[in-house]
Amino acid sequence: MDKLMKSSDIRNITGLQPDEIKKKGQEPFEYWGPTPFEARKAAVAKEKGLHDKRTTLKEAVDKYIKDGINLGIGGFVNTRVPVAAIHEIIRKGVKDLTLSFQSQSLCAELLAGAMIIDPDHVSIKRVELAWWGYEVIGIAPLFRYLLSEEMIQLDDYTNYGMSVRFKAAAMGIPFIPTRDHGGSDMELVNRGRMIECPFTKEDVYLVPACHPDVGLVHVPVADMYGNSRIFGAHCTCPEIAVAAAHTIVTTEQIIPTDNIRKYPNLTEIPYPAVDALIEQPFGGYPGACYGYYWFDMPEFQEFRGISDEFRKTGNKDKLKEYYDKYIFGCETFDDFLATRSYDKLKELRQMDGVQPILID
């Protein structure tokens, strides 16, 4: 295999230093979560009948969220992000997490903030990602803080790279060739590999499959068995759900299985991939959920503002206050939603503009 490894020799064009890239090719590769073999065993071990998967977030998190796991986070930046599940995970507490996602904002920041407040309660060890920020709202202050303090290790890919890593895992293959990363410094710092294609004899970049131990996905609708439909952006949710050894799905609404059977083509996540299902209206709030609600920009700005103030001053008081009030001070995500005004939630529904979805 080593004979096939190539580099596109980019190292002479940036300031990247040898010690920053030494891990490449020196440390033996290991998956930062289940190996393809372990993930396969987890799938095989599941009961394959149609069973009612409905439960509470507390029960699901107690059962599946363990120290040291790889947590795959669905959605994309501010869209259909599994905020309700993240709140419950922070309430429970979990250490030495590996996070895997393509692009995230609040979900990743909430976990980072929990770690900053009390690393004995929540901690992140490393992150496989493409992007961590708030888009138009600004950079992610807590991500920047964790990196400047060298508190987390990263493995950097493109959005396609991370998406296709989940896809490879969902396909049951250990890696997948891509046409990106090569020639950029990500080629030198991430854990992919350039090889010569055995067929074209040209260089092609391989990225390893990514199987989370637990995938978190928020969907618009599902039946009680977990068969899920997704409207608007699929993001990488179908891939993450199937790639993960176990998947927790929160849904805006549960629909009858007869509806699912009527249009089976609309099922994006099939039931065997779903281990726990929670009906949680506004489960992606303050993110957006197509057909249900638009994102709540002031809410993002508020948490980001508190986070940025901490980054600049080092004072954790306001951050801690936020968690005490809205996460630790709430029993459930519904309790958190109850702190928001009905008018606000109604307005977000209107701002979605009643995107058409098919729940029949």
Place this chain on the structure above:
Amino acid sequence: MAEYGPFEMIAYTGSRVLEDETIVFVGTGLPIIASMHAQLTHAPNLNMIFEAGSLGAVLEQGLPLSVGDTRAFRKAVYAKGLCGAFELTQRGYADYAFIGGAQIDKFGNINSHFEGGNYLKPGVRFPGSGGAGAMAANCEKTIAIMALEKRRFVERLDFVTSIGFGDGEPDYRRKAGVMGSGPYRVITNQALFGFDEETRRMTLLEVLPGKTAEDIQELVSFELLISPDLTDMKEPSEDDLKLLREECDPEGYFLKRKVAK
């Protein structure tokens, strides 16, 4: 001539660069505004890919504030996820990548990872590649929007996130295993750049009326090539500004931002 702001000039220039009958893979903000303006003027059959997975959306609910915004899926003709968007691109169906970044070098390589310090302990860390690295690799042509400042147009990047022409060698991109032909235009509010076919180096094509090539060189850390056909940038008309302000970004999310000092 109508009064316009720096971001309006960038959006208008972006629109001019886009041709009809093409597909543009847009990043958040000005690329979307530029593409909307192009659709409303000279490129009615230009279509957008949003990386969360839509093709050909009709942006009738207003400007999407994010490339994953639900508005970016309104009346799309195709809606999947990131794999769908990027695989169409990898296959060759995206003509333009429209991206931004923190630093660019003379071969159009772009950094959106960090500035100062090093990869393991960055001085200032940015969000990371996101879609940009994949777009620059596999859209056919890359258009970049940058602020024209010496600290951004640099001799040596801290990190390459999005591949341009690499070290400028003719086979660099091919050896890197990427499919697109590479950097095409770099848009700033005072200058439009292209790339020399022979040397793949950044070349000044157009300057803001009243500016000279020397003025632009002053704001760039590496030596620019100057096109023998150097012209003035075309300025937006009253009608163009009306479209930009009333149709494309009526809330002024991106067009009315202040220029960082």
